[in-house]
Every structure is written in structure tokens, then in C-alpha cells.
Amino acid sequence: MEYRKCGTTYVVRLDVEDEIVESLQRLCEDEKIDLAQISGIGALKQAEIGVFDTTTKQYHSNTYTGVYEIGNLTGNISTMNGVPYFHLHITIGNINHHECYSGHLNKGVVGATAELFVNVIDGKIDREFSPEVGLNIIRFVDEN
Template identity: 45%
Template sequence: MEYRKFDNIIIARIDKGEEILEQLKAIAITENIKLASINALGAINDFTVGVYKTDEKKYYSNSFKGYYEITSLTGTINTMDGEYYAHLHLSAGNEKGEVFGGHLNRAVVSATCELVITVIDGKVDRVYDEETGLNVFNF
């Protein structure tokens, strides 16, 4: 992985075999990012995404292997109890044009991933919400 910073924008290249969430966390910690917006595209061959069932307050995961193009990867970096926290969603399409997605748990790059981090001057922490069972923004 390599990246370059331009004012409040970080442009990163995540390389073949690297896991996207691990590399994002490394950048965020190195650059001391407390709040940011994430967008990316690229190619992956091993990923896991989840769907949250609100009535059960539980995530269900689906894993995929093969040739996939990231059609959308978006989310946020912020903090929970003052520590790094990321929340990302991913959609990826296969050679048939079928798209699968959800809450990103893991994604391994098969060729490259072009990541754009827009750092926001501020801080938003998260707090556990009893009603939904989720970690939500706490303003």
C-alpha cells in the first residue's frame, strides 16, 4: 500500500493480496484521522459482507470468492470511546453482472484498490444504542 496526502484528501493504492480494512486502519492511525469519508473502487477476490437484522439485533455474513469488481465502497472513519472506528459498506459485481454487498467485514484485493479518504476537521464519537443494537453517531 502506498498513499499521498493533498490538504484534507488522502489518495491510496492498496495492492494485490492486501486486506482493505487493515490498510485503511493503518493509514488512519498513522495520519491520526478522527473523522473522514471513504470512497473506493477496485478488484477483489475474497470478501465478506453482512446484513443486520434489526429485529434480532444481529449481523449475518456472506462470503464470496472469485473475480469481483468493487462497484461501490463507501463509509466513514470516526471514533468510539476515543479509539479508531470505521463503518463501511461494499458492493461488488462478478463476471455475470451479479452484485452482492452489505456491511464490509473483510475484502482482499486481487489487483488494486483506489481509495480516497476525505478528512473532515472535527470529531464524532459513537455510542452503543440499546434500541437498535448498533454503534451510532453521538453528537
């Protein structure tokens, strides 16, 4: 992973074998990022993607291995219990353009390169588990 800060945005290049979530974790720790918006494109050789079932309140994850293009990677960084929390969604397509998969990105291993833009936002947003929803939802923090 290499990155440069341009204003309030980090431009991040990931290389073959870099893992997206682990790389973002390192970036947030190194640069003390608590709140940001993420977008990205690139190519993956492996992705673990989950879809949340609102009825059972459980994630169902699948792992996809092969040649995949990232059609869209979007999400945000906040914190939960004082550590970075990533809420990332991804859409990937296969080499034959016949299948696309989309959902919550749990893991993404880069197959060629990935280009991420991490736009830092001034402020702090925390997360807390909502038993009603079954997810870690945004909790607004009074900064005073």
C-alpha cells in the first residue's frame, strides 16, 4: 500500500495481494482517521461479501475467487469502542460480464491494483449495536 494526502483526501494505491480492509485499518491507525467517506475501483482476485437478512438479523457471506473487476466500492469509516469501524459495500463483476455480486465487503484481496479515495471528515461518529435492527448503527457523539 502506498498513499498520499491531498488536502483532506488520502489517495491510496493497493497492490497485488494487499487486502482492502487490513490496509484501511493500517491507514486509519497511522493517520489517526476517525471519520471518512471511501470510494474506490480496481481488480480483486478474492472477495468475501455479505448480505444482511433483515428477517433473521444474520449476515450470509460468500467468497468469490477468480478475476473480478470492482464496479464500485463505497462506504465510510467511523469508530466503535474507540477503534476504526468500516462500513463498506462493493459490487464486483467477473471476466465474462455475466455475473455481478454485491454486498458488504468483509475481505478483498487485490489481483492487480486498487485505487481508493479516503475523504476525511472533521468530526466524530461512533457506532453501537442495535438489538432492534441487529446491526452496529451510527450513534451521534456530543463533542462538547
